Amino acid sequence: MEFDWIEWYGYLASLVVFISLTMSSIIKLRIFNFVGCIIFAHYGLLTGLWPVAVANLSIALINVYYLYQIYSSKEQFKLVEAEVDSAYYLHFLSSNEAEITKQADHKSLGEANCSFYMLRDNNIAGILSGLKEDNGTFTLLIDYVTPKYRDYKLGAYYYNNSPEFLKDKGIKVLKTKATDKDHCFYLEKMGFIRTDTDSGKVYKKIL
Incomplete structure (x- = not known):
């Protein structure tokens, strides 16, 4: 049987x-x-299916x-x-428990x-939670953003573009551990520097 690459x-x-x-x-x-x-759309053009080509090209433009x-929006x-x-904080953790506990277990969260x-x-788009020390080091246990806002804008804004938001809270250094490859990629994209230790990959960022 001849291979039909167009199909x-x-x-x-x-x-x-x-x-x-x-x-997500x-x-x-x-x-x-x-x-x-x-x-x-290209498939539609190749096969002469113009409704398929036009419909999908229109959807592609909508995505653009x-x-x-x-x-481009200013937020x-x-x-x-x-x-x-607080009741709302505990509710937020409970509502997003499946993803949040991938970053920190219940015992660690209780120490925040x-x-x-x-x-x-x-709108509440996410939470930062962890251990803040007197010297200004903030060990992040949770850096969680809800799926609707998961486009790196929050991290880029608070960590890179406007770190004064965190500095105004007395935070000078951010420290956290990576939980998986996606987390490593995110932290490196946000400017964290990796250090390999016996307990795992530790990332640090000086504000």
């Missing part, structure tokens, strides 16, 4: 679109969906529009101190003495 090209487009819908990050979803739609909106960011024993809500346009 498999269509399957590839379907696979990329399917993968895009599994992404809006940025990744838009990018993968854009790529899938471009492949589908929303990606532009995400990267407001703010850190608000969170009481570690300093926490902040990360606000984006006055």
Whole structure:
């Protein structure tokens, strides 16, 4: 049987679109969906299926529009101190427990003495929680952002563009351990420097 590469090209487009819908990050979803739609549009042109080509090219342009909106929009960011024993803080941890406990277990979370809500346009987008020492070192146990806001803007803003938000809270040095490869990539992208120790990979950033 002769290999029909055009048919498999269509399957590839379907696979990329399917993968895009599994992404929790809006940025990744838009990018993968854009790529899938471009492949589908090309497939439509190759096979003479003009409705397929036009529809997917239109969706690709919509993805470009929303990606532009995400990267060009001027947003407001703010850190608000969170009481570690407050009802809402405990509710936030409980609601996002499955992902948060990948960074720190319940025992470690109970030892946290300093926490902040990360606000984006006055919406709680995530939390920073950990151990703050008198010398200004803040050991991060949790750096968690909800899926809706998981596009690196929060980390880039607080860690790189406007570190004074953290400095105003008496924090001079950030320290944390990486939990997986994605976490390592994120920390390095945010400017943390890695040090390998007996207990694992420790990342540090001086503000």
